Amino acid sequence: MTTSQSLNVNDKAVxxxxxxxxxxxxxxxxxxxxxxxxxxxxxxxxxxxCTVHIDGVAVRSCITPLSTLDANNKIVTLEGLGSPxxxxxVQKAFINAQAAQCGYCTNGMIMESAAFLAKNRKPSETDxxxxxANNLCRCGTHAxxxxxxxxxxxx
Amino acid sequence: xxxxxxxxxxxxxxxxxxxxxxxxxxxSLGGAxxxxxxxxxxxxxxxxxxxxxxxxxxxxxxxxxxxxxxxGVPTALAQMVAEELDVPLGAIDMVTGDTALTPxxxxxxxxxxxxxxxxxxxxxxxxxxxxxxxxxxQRLGVGKDDLIVVDGAFSSKSGGKSVTYAELIGGKQFALKxxxxxxxxxxVAFKIVGKSIARDDIPDRMTGRFTYMQDFRVPGMLHGxxxxxxAIDAKLENVDEDxxxxxPGIVKVVHQGNFLAVVAQNEWAAIKGAQQVKATWSKxxxxxxxxxxxxxxxxxxxxxxNRLEFAALHGTKRTCLTR
Numbered sequence: 001m002t003t004s005q006s007l008n009v010n011d012k013a014v015x016x017x018x019x020x021x022x023x024x025x026x027x028x029x030x031x032x033x034x035x036x037x038x039x040x041x042x043x044x045x046x047x048x049x050c051t052v053h054i055d056g057v058a059v060r061s062c063i064t065p066l067s068t069l070d071a072n073n074k075i076v077t078l079e080g081l082g083s084p085x086x087x088x089x090v091q092k093a094f095i096n097a098q099a100a101q102c103g104y105c106t107n108g109m110i111m112e113s114a115a116f117l118a119k120n121r122k123p124s125e126t127d128x129x130x131x132x133a134n135n136l137c138r139c140g141t142h143a144x145x146x147x148x149x150x151x152x153x154x155x
Numbered sequence: 156x157x158x159x160x161x162x163x164x165x166x167x168x169x170x171x172x173x174x175x176x177x178x179x180x181x182x183s184l185g186g187a188x189x190x191x192x193x194x195x196x197x198x199x200x201x202x203x204x205x206x207x208x209x210x211x212x213x214x215x216x217x218x219x220x221x222x223x224x225x226x227g228v229p230t231a232l233a234q235m236v237a238e239e240l241d242v243p244l245g246a247i248d249m250v251t252g253d254t255a256l257t258p259x260x261x262x263x264x265x266x267x268x269x270x271x272x273x274x275x276x277x278x279x280x281x282x283x284x285x286x287x288x289x290x291x292x293q294r295l296g297v298g299k300d301d302l303i304v305v306d307g308a309f310s311s312k313s314g315g316k317s318v319t320y321a322e323l324i325g326g327k328q329f330a331l332k333x334x335x336x337x338x339x340x341x342x343v344a345f346k347i348v349g350k351s352i353a354r355d356d357i358p359d360r361m362t363g364r365f366t367y368m369q370d371f372r373v374p375g376m377l378h379g380x381x382x383x384x385x386a387i388d389a390k391l392e393n394v395d396e397d398x399x400x401x402x403p404g405i406v407k408v409v410h411q412g413n414f415l416a417v418v419a420q421n422e423w424a425a426i427k428g429a430q431q432v433k434a435t436w437s438k439x440x441x442x443x444x445x446x447x448x449x450x451x452x453x454x455x456x457x458x459x460x461n462r463l464e465f466a467a468l469h470g471t472k473r474t475c476l477t478r
Contacts, residue, residue, distance in 0.1 A: 002403070019403040023423040031378075031422055036370045037363030043426065079363035091361045098353060102225025103360030110361065139225065 006071040009033060010080030013071065021067035026050045028066060029077060037078025037107050041136070048108030048135035052077050058115035078107045081114060090114045093152035094145070101139030108135045113149045123153055198258045203286075203329040205258040206279035207236070211325035213307050215240060215247050220260030221272040222252035227354040228268045235273050238348045239280035239340055242307040242320070249355075281337040283329055291318050377406055378422040380429035382415040389439040391415055398433035408432055 005018050009029065016032040029035045029052070038061050041049030045063035052061045053076040054069070069075070082088035087095060090113050100106045109132060116131040117123070123131070128149045137145065197204050198218075208216045217236050223229050233247040250256055252263075260272040284304075291309035292299045295316040302309045310317035342348075359365040384391070396408040399417060404424035409416045417428030443451050 019421065020423060020427070027421065027423045031372075034372060035363065036365070036367070039367075040369065040422075077363065078361075082362055084358040084362050084364060087358070087362060094361045095353075095358050098357055100225075100357060100360055101227075103357070103365065104225070104367065106361055107363065 005066055005069075007066075007069060007075060008071050008073060009035075009075045010077060011074075016066070018066055022065045024062050025052070025064045025066055025069065025075070026061040029061060029075075035077050035079060037080075037111075039104055039107050041105070041108075046134075046136075047105070048112060049105050051108040051111040051135070053081075053111060053115055056115060056118065058112045078110060081110065088114060089155050090117065090149070090152045093148040093155060097144050097148035097151060099141055099144040099148040101141050105135060105137040105139075109137070109145050113152065117149070117153055121153070123149075125150065128153075196256055198254075198256065200258045200260075200275070201333050203279050203282050203331040203333055206276050206333075207283055207329070209283075209320050209324050209326075211321055213242070213246060213319060213321035213325065215242055215307075215320075217247060217249050217276060218253075218257040219249065219251045219272060219276060220254075220257045221263045221268040223356055224263055226265065226268065227356065228263070228272075229356070230352055230354045231269055232273055232276055233355075234347050234350070234352055235269075235277045236280045238345055239277050240284055240307065240320070241304045244347060244352065246307060277339060278335060278337060279333050281339045282331060282334040285334070285337045286329060286331055287320055287323055290323050294318050294323065377418050377420060378425040379409075379416050379418045380425040382417070382429050382432060382434060384413060384436050384439075386436070386439045386441050389413075389436040391434060392437055393435040395433035399428040399431055402427050402431065410434075 001019075003018050003021070004015050005021075005028075007014050007016060007028070014033060016028045018028075026038055026040060029038050030040070038052050039049040040062065041047035043062050045060040048060065050060055050062040051058050053059070054064070054073050056074075078091075082091045088110075090110050094100065094106065094110055099109075112132055112135050113128075116128075120127060120131075125146060128146055132145065132149070196208075196218075199205050206218055208218075210216070215236060217232060219229070219232050221228050221232065229249040229251055233244060233249055236242075237244045237247050260275060261267075263272075288299055288302060288304070288309065291302055295302070295309070295311060295318055297311050297313075297316065301312050303312055304310075307321070308317050308319040356365060391410060391413045394408060394410050394415060399405050399408060402419070402424050404420040405428050406418045406420060408428070409418060415432070415434055417425050417432055419425035419428055
């Protein structure tokens with residue numbers, strides 16, 4: 001049965017149409033709200049491409065059912081973090097370090113790093129690598145990504 | 156540099172072509188009068204106009220059949236053209252992968268985009284530069300050797316006279332065949348190529364603004380997911396189409412030979428459908444036992460071959476042995 005669900009996405013109250021309350025958040029963000037930050041990678045919560053912040057915590061939106069969320073949860077996506085005109089410090093660091101090839105995994109790398117840095121002011125390189133251990137990149141831009149996160153941490 | 160193309164301009168180029176006035180540098184050099192008239196944008200690979208256009212403001216539009224799959228190709232191609240034409244990188248507009256406007260430069264996959272596609276565009280730029288040089292010399296009444304070019308403007312070494320690309324060709328067609336022998340700039344003189352230039356597409360990719368092909372949405376669009384066989388060469392024997400009927404939004408179960416897919420009104424329904432559709436596959440050759448992979452490869456049949464063809468093609472004397 002089709003129902004509607006209220007959500008708070010990037011500081012805006014939105015309503016999405018739901019056929020199946022088990023539907024993960026990712027599909028509502030991409031298809032109903034037409035957001036392009038969160039990406040479908042594996043659909044199994046294993047690659048990190050779909051990462052968003054829910055109440056400041058980095059979560060895998062592809063395995064987060066809509067039924068677990070309500071309008072009180074603050075959902076932030078990559079586009080809610082910043083824009084080309086006003087990038088978040090982590091986005092800025094990624095841009096400066098040119099820390100992407102295709103950029104498909106970047107959403108996850110940035111969202112994971114931003115949530116991590118918000119709680120870890122002075123991380124070591126090992127801390128950063130551990131924080132990003134479950135975010136996969138196939139192009140091989142890891143070295144630049146770690147450098148960008150280090151730069152963002154010390155900015 | 157600007158890799159975003161304004162759709163209205165595309166329409167102008169595709170439409171009656173009224174904006175593109177046909178004026179041939181070659182004709183004018185040959186003494187024939189400039190031809191009036193108009194033509195739609197060419198995509199023929201032996202035409203300079205297929206790859207390049209310079210407008211009245213001196214902006215150089217580069218048309219490339221190579222697209223950005225995430226390697227930053229448009230930025231690199233813009234560098235190559237800016238270098239060859241001696242214009243600032245900021246004077247380059249890139250139009251990529253629009254089959255109505257860009258020449259067919261073949262598949263985009265990896266490094267060929269520069270070594271084949273880029274070299275092709277560079278040669279078009281070299282042809283254009285050469286023609287512009289000839290025209291400038293005539294216009295200014297000096298020898299070609301007396302001219303230098305800086306930021307898209309020719310000037311006489313002895314001072315005084317100058318003329319810009321925009322003044323020479325702005326808004327008009329080159330109407331020139333691409334000259335494979337047109338002299339290209341010596342790498343020693345490179346100022347832009349070889350420099351690490353920040354990619355134009357990166358800020359959009361870092362902020363969720365870039366359009367990946369997965370981001371296209373068209374009205375009434377349906378979603379599909381394929382179902383893969385459980386083993387190599389497994390044959391699809393039977394499909395129970397009704398097995399996904401209870402999922403809201405399912406449109407159709409598609410099967411043709413061994414191809415099986417589920418089409419739905421939304422992506423999640425397609426995913427669930429593909430997971431739940433009941434299908435029977437034949438037993439088939441399975442992959443080798445993971446634990447015995449190494450001995451299997453060690454004892455696999457081997458074949459010795461001289462890679463002479465490869466060597467001839469790439470001008471190397473190296474021969475490769477394959478186990």
